[in-house]
Amino acid sequence: EAQVTQNPRYLITVTGKKLTVTCSQNMNHEYMSWYRQDPGLGLRQIYYSMNVEVTDKGDVPEGYKVSRKEKRNFPLILESPSPNQTSLYFCASSSVAGGTEAFFGQGTRLTVV
């Protein structure tokens, strides 16, 4: 089954404690991205990757890091989380950047206290 898998689904952490949210897709897609969704602000892109070792900033990259060492994986790293990073996070992948449908993971609800 074609899918994008994010882990964990829920996470509560404390300010400053580094964390990683994993994302994996089984569709051999080149393009992957991370979004955060906040009430009243909609979905905003954090980072994206066109292929292995090719990443770039989206609209709200501050406080986040990503890496793309393998085609299937695109982890999101918060080196020093802060309460303003409390949000619902989504990973997405697509075969042709922008030209075809994007597949989304189920989301990670992160709370930073």
Next chain:
Amino acid sequence: SQQGEEDPQALSIQEGENATMNCSYKTSINNLQWYRQNSGRGLVHLILIRSNEREKHSGRLRVTLDTSKKSSSLLITASRAADTASYFCATPPRGGGTSYGKLTFGQGTILTVHP
């Protein structure tokens, strides 16, 4: 600012009625996509319409695109309680470059279908 803006923000109807949601965008596009999101869950792709298409159907969904007005509409016919969700339009930027893959989402329309 958001590329796509949906209208209305919220829509409440009875089962069996049709639901129409509108999306406006600002810049030229290659395609426009509609997604559905059940509460707190991931987005699911519904339909993609290309800039050279004016109308597209998929089951009970009908999407129109008017590039001269930079607007699109999503019609759900004979709605069901299971259609209750948020609906988003999304557009990738026209042209190439590394930003091509970025989807810009509107704020969404919250649809509630009452049994």
